Amino acid sequence: MYRMVNTLRPLEEKLALFWHGVFATGYTKLNQPKAILRQVDMFRRCGMGPFRTLLVEIAKDPAMIFWLDNKDNHKEAVNENFGRELLELFSMGVGNYTEQDVRQCSHAFTGWTMRNAPLHAARVSRDSVWPYGRLDWQFEYQAEDHDDGEKTFLGQTGRFDGEDIIDIICQQPATARFVARHLYTFFVADEVQVPSWSEVPPRDSQAIDQLAETFVQHNGEMRAVLRTLFNANFFKQAQFARVKSPTELVVGAVRMAGGHRFPDVSDVNLGLQAGFMGQQLLDPPSVEGWHTGNGWINTASLMTRINFASEQFADASLPGVQSIIEYVAAQDATASANRLVDVCLELMGPLSVSDVTRNELVEHAEEGLARTGAEVDTAAMTQELLQLIVSTREYQLA
Incomplete structure (x- = not known):
């Protein structure tokens, strides 16, 4: 929250928030704040680059590996949690793959796990809630635990590993449209929630086609897709088509009113305020992320939103x-x-x-x-x- 309020690179922070909602990873399960903060740092580094890079980085991210149980995905005991969500919520969407594809995808990510790297080798690695303590999760590839056999995925056959699977995913037209619809929802106009995308067409199919075409032409380079979006008439003409998320409301009001220039207890309260409105940063309610649009508004949250914004302008010294x-x-x-x-x-x-x-x-x-x-x-x-x-x-x- 402090970074979003004070950054001189607001698009970088807003994209970090965007990807945090897409690749939702929550503190409640991890109990490890350092890992989630590192994930957000990765979104800052990679958020405007190739989508392929982002998928590879999230697949190797210790917070995601723990969150979706890929640490329990073994050659002889496959866990399909990450493989399923990679296809359903992170890249393609329901209806664009089969259950066989989920299983084959999961086999390709066996051996992609994590290790604890203590700050001092003499200390014993064990779980810890210390934000900067002895625990330091790192990605680890265990070749002996990887299924190196032949796999058939989305119609292609080979001895695929995780990066091969991601290459195939990024070649799919469904992936281009899925990412385009996410961007449209975040920057232009509220859509139905992601699980309904296979049944409900986009609000503006031409806009999605335009963004998806740029995605394909530029090999998933997000900077190019964003350039198309921000220069498009459908973006420039959009008005009152989205309900501000709690984070957008809090950050926007605070940036306008001023203050919060140095980390303080009051900055912690800002993060809590967004939580009171229904969006606790770093702790989305599920792998689906937050339900947006009108889902942000109810009688309690609306009163909290109005009172918070009004209070920011009650202090003339700001x-x-x-x-x-x-x-x-x-x-x-x-x-x-x-x-x-x-x-x-x-x-x-x-x-x-x-x-x-x-x-x-x-x-x-x-x-x-x-x-x-x-x-x-x-x-x-x-x-x-x-x-x-x-x-x-x-x-x-x-």
Whole structure:
């Protein structure tokens, strides 16, 4: 959370959050924070590179190996958990492979395991919840535990290992469309949840086709796919098509209001706030990740979201709030209610709102200006209006 609030590379952090939701790995099972933090670091390094690299890295990631039990995937006792989720939730989606493909995929990843590397060889490796203690999970390939026999996967036959399987996956048209739909859901408009993708068509099939085509043309290079997405009309014209995730809401409000420039107890509270709204970072509820869209909103979470955002603009000493107040005063924006509302909406986004919302904001500003008369308290009026703006329906959407 601290990194997202203070980063000078917001797209890098947002993509790390995106991949964290796709390759969902949770602390509740791992009980090992260092491993999850390393996984997020990997998303920062590889998130805009080739999708193949990302799949190889996640298959070798100790947190994922533990999370989906590939440490228990042995030549003579195959565990299909990782192999199944690699196909179902990480790359292709239901309906694009068979149960035989799942089994053959799982055989290819036997021997891909992890080891404990203690900081001091004299110490005995054992499980530990210390974030920087003696336990240091590392990927390990055990050739003697790998099934090196012939396998048939998605119509191809050979003595495949894990990287061969990933090569075949990345060649599938289904993979290009699956990644494209994930990106569309995260950056453009809410879709149904992933398990329903095999039954419910995309909101915008042409947009998915455009992204998938770029994916294929550039061999899964995510930077190229993102460039296509951000320059596309379907992205530029999207408005209020997504409900902000709790993390997006928290980070956006805090970045706008300012503060939290140095790690502090209050930064921990920010992470907890996102959890109160339904998105506990580093601990998604299942391998499916979080259910997005309208799933973020219920009576309890909506009140928490509005109260949190409003509280960020209650402190005029915060640098972002102070900057907005000073700008409003310099522009003489309190000369009229309409101008005050327009300037504040511009500074808060720019944020477009419906006529109904705008009229309510103007009416409140008019009442405030009439109440204060000639002695207009610019700071108080601006703060009031900012708190109302972040409480609007439009502010909850992206």
